Amino acid sequence: MLFNSFSYLIFLPIVFIIYWAINNNLKLQNLFLLFASYFFYAFWDYRFLFLLVFSTFLDFISGKLIFRSKNQIEKKSWLLISVIINLGFLGVFKYFNFFTESFSELFSNFGIKINPFTLKLILPVGISFYTFHGLSYVIDIYKNRFKPINDFVSYSVFVCFFPLLVAGPIERATHLLPQISTKRVIDYNSFVDGLRQILWGLVKKIIIADSCASYVNMIFGNYSYYNGSSLFLGAILFAIQIYGDFSGYSDIALGSAKLFGINLLRNFSYPYFSRDIAEFWRKWHMSLSSWFRDYVYIPLGGSKSELIIKIRNTFIIFLLSGFWHGANWTFIFWGLINAIYFLPLLLLNKNRSYSDIVATGRVFPTFKEFFQILSTFVLTTFAWIFFRSNNIHSAFEYISKIFSNTFFEKPINIDLKLSIAIFIFLVLEWFGREHIHPLQIFVKRSPKFIRWSIYYILILGLYLFRGTEQTFIYFSF
Amino acid sequence: MKKFIIHFFIFILFPIIVLLVAISLPPFSGERNTFLYSKIEKDSLLKITKEQRLILIGGSNLALGLNSQMIKDSLNINPINTGLDCNIGLSYMIKNTIPYIKRNDVVVISLEYEQFYDKNMYGGYPNPIIEFSISKGNLSRLDYNQFINLMKQTPSFCFSKLKIWNYFKDSYEDKSINYKRNSFNNYGDHVTHWYSPSLKPVSTKSIGKDFNPDIISTLMQFNNFLKTKNSKLFISFPPFQKSSFDNNRIKLRYLYTQIEKSNLPIISYYENYVMPDSLMFDSPYHLIKNGVDIRTNKLIIDLKKVIK
Numbered sequence: 001m002l003f004n005s006f007s008y009l010i011f012l013p014i015v016f017i018i019y020w021a022i023n024n025n026l027k028l029q030n031l032f033l034l035f036a037s038y039f040f041y042a043f044w045d046y047r048f049l050f051l052l053v054f055s056t057f058l059d060f061i062s063g064k065l066i067f068r069s070k071n072q073i074e075k076k077s078w079l080l081i082s083v084i085i086n087l088g089f090l091g092v093f094k095y096f097n098f099f100t101e102s103f104s105e106l107f108s109n110f111g112i113k114i115n116p117f118t119l120k121l122i123l124p125v126g127i128s129f130y131t132f133h134g135l136s137y138v139i140d141i142y143k144n145r146f147k148p149i150n151d152f153v154s155y156s157v158f159v160c161f162f163p164l165l166v167a168g169p170i171e172r173a174t175h176l177l178p179q180i181s182t183k184r185v186i187d188y189n190s191f192v193d194g195l196r197q198i199l200w201g202l203v204k205k206i207i208i209a210d211s212c213a214s215y216v217n218m219i220f221g222n223y224s225y226y227n228g229s230s231l232f233l234g235a236i237l238f239a240i241q242i243y244g245d246f247s248g249y250s251d252i253a254l255g256s257a258k259l260f261g262i263n264l265l266r267n268f269s270y271p272y273f274s275r276d277i278a279e280f281w282r283k284w285h286m287s288l289s290s291w292f293r294d295y296v297y298i299p300l301g302g303s304k305s306e307l308i309i310k311i312r313n314t315f316i317i318f319l320l321s322g323f324w325h326g327a328n329w330t331f332i333f334w335g336l337i338n339a340i341y342f343l344p345l346l347l348l349n350k351n352r353s354y355s356d357i358v359a360t361g362r363v364f365p366t367f368k369e370f371f372q373i374l375s376t377f378v379l380t381t382f383a384w385i386f387f388r389s390n391n392i393h394s395a396f397e398y399i400s401k402i403f404s405n406t407f408f409e410k411p412i413n414i415d416l417k418l419s420i421a422i423f424i425f426l427v428l429e430w431f432g433r434e435h436i437h438p439l440q441i442f443v444k445r446s447p448k449f450i451r452w453s454i455y456y457i458l459i460l461g462l463y464l465f466r467g468t469e470q471t472f473i474y475f476s477f
Numbered sequence: 478m479k480k481f482i483i484h485f486f487i488f489i490l491f492p493i494i495v496l497l498v499a500i501s502l503p504p505f506s507g508e509r510n511t512f513l514y515s516k517i518e519k520d521s522l523l524k525i526t527k528e529q530r531l532i533l534i535g536g537s538n539l540a541l542g543l544n545s546q547m548i549k550d551s552l553n554i555n556p557i558n559t560g561l562d563c564n565i566g567l568s569y570m571i572k573n574t575i576p577y578i579k580r581n582d583v584v585v586i587s588l589e590y591e592q593f594y595d596k597n598m599y600g601g602y603p604n605p606i607i608e609f610s611i612s613k614g615n616l617s618r619l620d621y622n623q624f625i626n627l628m629k630q631t632p633s634f635c636f637s638k639l640k641i642w643n644y645f646k647d648s649y650e651d652k653s654i655n656y657k658r659n660s661f662n663n664y665g666d667h668v669t670h671w672y673s674p675s676l677k678p679v680s681t682k683s684i685g686k687d688f689n690p691d692i693i694s695t696l697m698q699f700n701n702f703l704k705t706k707n708s709k710l711f712i713s714f715p716p717f718q719k720s721s722f723d724n725n726r727i728k729l730r731y732l733y734t735q736i737e738k739s740n741l742p743i744i745s746y747y748e749n750y751v752m753p754d755s756l757m758f759d760s761p762y763h764l765i766k767n768g769v770d771i772r773t774n775k776l777i778i779d780l781k782k783v784i785k
Contacts, residue, residue, distance in 0.1 A: 006625045006628060006629065007625070020478060186478045186481075188478075188480050188481050191481045192481070192484075195485075452488065455488070456491070456492070459492070463632050463633075
């Protein structure tokens with residue numbers, strides 16, 4: 001079930017009403033939430049429910065076994081078994097064909113022909129996300145950060161809670177499980193803010209991302225027919241599309257969770273207003289970045305080790321992050337480019353220069369800040385070309401066409417309505433950068449009449465300016 | 478919670494009232510003369526036409542691509558061309574026809590290829606007009622997917638109804654003689670365009686993204702229903718512009734294979750109905766008179782094999 005579908009519009013209020021009607025019984029409420037989440041997942045493909053339930057059960061049991069282990073070796077063994085099985089599923093469904101085909105290509109370079117054995121498998125939606133949920137749980141128990149819980153239903157809700165099930169945010173047991181294990185409180189303000197966040201997420205997805213997608217698909221799908229300036233424009237539109245798509249998804253997820261009295265981890269914090277690439281990565285897909293930081297980067301030595309180790313760790317993180325997105329060299333290359341962007345900051349020890357919000361308390365950024373934001377955006381846009389391209393060869397061809405004489409030709413025309421929508425969107429995002437989402441700007445400053453009018457205008461805009469319906473990009477990861 | 482629910486309902490009340498008011502507004506002056514309103518006559522044909530009947534179900538490929546008189550003369554059967562607009566969707570077309578089915582009816586389905594892809598078989602923009610203005614009160618027979626598609630289209634319908642100035646115009650329509658309620662003959666064929674020149678329609682790049690297997694099961698269910706009524710179903714194919722066909726060869730092959738696999742009674746081969754671009758009127762499925770006759774002859778040949 002897609003967040004931008006009519007089915008979800010029906011599903012959400014029904015679940016909301018029943019959920020709060022049984023608020024006096026926490027166990028029943030969690031059980032209901034679990035079934036609602038399974039229904040939500042089965043709406044996409046019921047056959048993979050088994051995999052989801054098995055993965056949940058595996059980590060639940062592993063957590064207990066790790067905790068009960070009498071010595072470190074036994075503890076480590078259970079952790080390894082859990083990690084291997086979890087990653088094994090991910091490997092089979094997501095990476096098996098990639099490895100066999102890559103090996104076959106490698107051998108063919110040496111004149112040895114091997115027919116790759118490939119599997120015709122559909123990638124189960126959300127597998128990368130729920131596998132990482134489970135892994136965080138068992139690793140936290142192994143590291144003594146968390147004690148395993150005895151309630152399988154609560155644990156299952158932690159893994160399968162429908163707003164985060166298919167595309168995150170990637171939650172931590174330490175953050176979410178305590179919320180699931182305690183009675184939720186009815187909070188008017190939280191409900192209303194949840195609805196506002198859902199509305200803003202829909203605006204990002206339906207008006208911005210889906211409208212950009214038509215141009216992006218056209219340009220990336222036929223890049224050889226376009227001039228350099230159009231290709232550059234296509235890359236910028238993809239940067240806007242992927243932000244609108246994924247952060248829109250995250251807003252809907254966070255907003256939906258608020259309706260159930262649950263606060264999820266924030267996933268985006270206006271990343272395109274970052275002044276350097278390090279700040280960008282602290283603000284883009286924050287739950288995945290922090291996952292890699294906590295479970296890979298820090299165990300490898302983190303930033304407290306020597307410079308060469310820091311550089312190695314940074315490369316490992318970005319390559320893994322690229323690989324996590326999909327079994328394609330384009331994603332690995334995308335990770336590599338981001339690691340390279342990071343290098344100067346590491347060498348100059350400036351990777352923590354900007355931890356505040358840009359231009360706090362001011363309307364406009366300084367000239368320096370503006371230039372920094374613009375250059376960071378151009379760099380990330382350049383990397384997105386690899387992310388979006390079908391293969392490495394196409395990505396390089398796309399880039400080489402951008403850096404040709406045709407860059408100075410007139411680009412393709414973009415619909416005026418879309419250009420205006422993007423402009424308004426960016427202005428609202430800029431003014432909302434000190435808030436969780438821009439609609440919060442209006443909460444304290446405006447009377448109800450103005451606020452409601454804005455909501456009505458946005459809802460009308462969703463209908464009048466909607467792009468061609470597209471699935472969420474991160475559903476394929 | 479009480480405060481939240483009250484505020485929420487007050488919030489949604491305003492758009493609901495606006496939508497309900499728009500839905501209940503009467504048609505504009507001249508709106509009753511538009512193309513879709515010919516459904517009233519087509520339904521009437523289904524009701525009154527005597528045995529033995531040939532009911533043709535599909536979209537505008539039938540409306541603007543068939544000469545029913547030729548069929549009647551060749552096969553000695555009474556044709557009823559229910560074809561109107563493919564955006565109505567197969568689900569609706571079938572549900573609309575079922576109450577009128579009589580013993581010994583021969584039903585031919587010839588669907589635009591887009592119907593086989595994505596969610597097009599559940600309907601589109603014409604459905605709110607049909608449900609709220611033409612055939613009121615039939616919402617209960619819609620299935621879930623049809624209802625969802627109807628809901629998606631309803632706001633557009635309501636916005637169009639709220640253009641109050643249309644009530645004060647002399648005529649809601651343009652001056653063209655085509656696409657009017659009275660552009661049809663007694664069998665349901667759209668005839669006013671027959672002797673118009675080809676408007677050289679742009680070819681279809683893609684007939685759709687994902688094949689919808691539900692269409693096969695819907696056709697099979699309809700086939701089973703017809704058997705219980707001692708009637709017969711046959712599957713034929715629409716005329717399709719050559720350049721559009723070239724753009725969609727793989728998808729067309731695939732959908733043909735899917736129908737073949739289902740053992741539905743196919744009487745035509747889809748490639749036989751590919752038409753030169755010069756015979757198309759204003760869409761890859763609409764034919765000018767020469768094309769109409771060629772297509773009708775092909776269908777007659779196919780039908781002769783199965784109708785004794």
